Amino acid sequence: MTAASLSRQPLDSADIDQADIDQADIDQADIDQIALASYVLGLGDDTLILAQRLGEWITRAPQIEEDIALGNIALDLLGQARTLLSYAGELEGKVTGTSRGEDDLAFLRDEREFRNVHLVEIENGDFAVTMARQLIFSAYQYELYTAMLTSTDPTLSALAAKAVKEVAYHRDHATQWVLRLGDGTPESHDRMQAALDQVWPYVEEIFDTADTADILTALPGVAADPAALRPAWSRYVEAVITTATLSLPAPTWRSRGGRAGYHSENLGHLLPDMQNLHRSHPGASW
Amino acid sequence: MTTDNNQTPPGGSARSRKGWPLWEVFIRARRGLSHQHVGSLHAPDAEMALRNARDVYTRRGEGVSIWIVPSSAITASSPDEKDPFFDPAMDKAYRHPTFYDVPEGVSHL
Secondary structure, eight states, X not given: OOHHHHHHHHHHHHXXXXXHHHHHHHHHHHHHHHXXXXXXHHHHHHHXXXXXXXXXXXXXXXXXXXXXXXXXXXXXXXXXXXXXXXXXXXXXXXXXXXXXXXXXXXXXXXXXXXXXXXXXXXXXXXXXXXXXXXXXXXXXXXXXXXXXXXXXXXXXXXXXXXXXXXXXXXXXXXXXXXXXXXXXXXXXXXXXXXXXXXXXXXXXXXXXXXXXXXXXXXXXTTSOOHHHXXXXXXXXXXXXXHXXXXXXXXXXXXXXXGGGTOOOHHHHHHHHHHHHHHHHSTTOOO | OHHXXXXXXXXXXXXXXXXXXXXXXXXXXXXXXXXXXXXXXEOSSHHHHHHHHHHHHOTTSOOSEEEEEEGGGOOOOOGGGHHHXXXXXXXXXXXXXXXXXXXXXXXXX
């Protein structure tokens, strides 16, 4: 080995090491962006699909007052969806180079690309089913946004600060109805119990991190681990159910796969309804 | 949904609708102002009436406080008594505060 090659050897390896580190940094940053985009997309799809479902109640609610209440809740959720989907599209664009807007994500994706949990796509059923679903989801969102208040991601913490007040009201609204229907007439009690039994198989999936474990690991301090939200969620929901003289269902099956893009037939019927106008008249606006 | 309808007794929905009492809604727009009557609505009880009022009457940031009063609790003057109730005040101009100037800077008077 010559002196020249000896002297060059450390220099070369140092260069290579530095290049490797740079490469690794970029990849890690990309992975984090992708994980964050994926996490945000899941939250956005939950709110978008439930907003669409609640919107189906318009002109069909038991009273005009309730019609307006459900419309209000749907609009709150749609507002959250707009923030979340815009952000997801923006994050995705940083990695892929082409970002998709909120409308692209809401109206131009197909069923397999949606990342919402099954709970939000199930049909409205009767009013009791809608209220049971809302109690479960709003109580979950309340814990989610409360945890997200301290997220190190400024977009998410700002959204949480606004949305936590909205979902506190949604949760209260659903609570009031579950209490009245559960502790009302024998018929309202039976139908409220039947509604809880019908929606409870969809609870487990909300707190299940099987499909999102990698994403959550990549986002410490940014994402709220749904499994950690469950104890507070359970305390609240179980207190409502007990006070309403109802019993906690013990389902024999559970939904899964929404966060990985596997959905029930329900979403297939919901999407054309939601997307038809935009797809028929691209770029249409008020 | 059809089975649900079968379970509802004839006229059931109309009856339950009638069964929901009427509530009067009062909203205070800002601190310092008094509550103003804004309308009425149906609700099964006072707590739900309060929430319905929030959704129906404060959608555009109209209020900071809501009062709910059962319509049945209100004793109203009758249109028939309009003349004896209100006419005697019409020709007493000296009761109107038109004989002095309102000091500048006094709002909500």
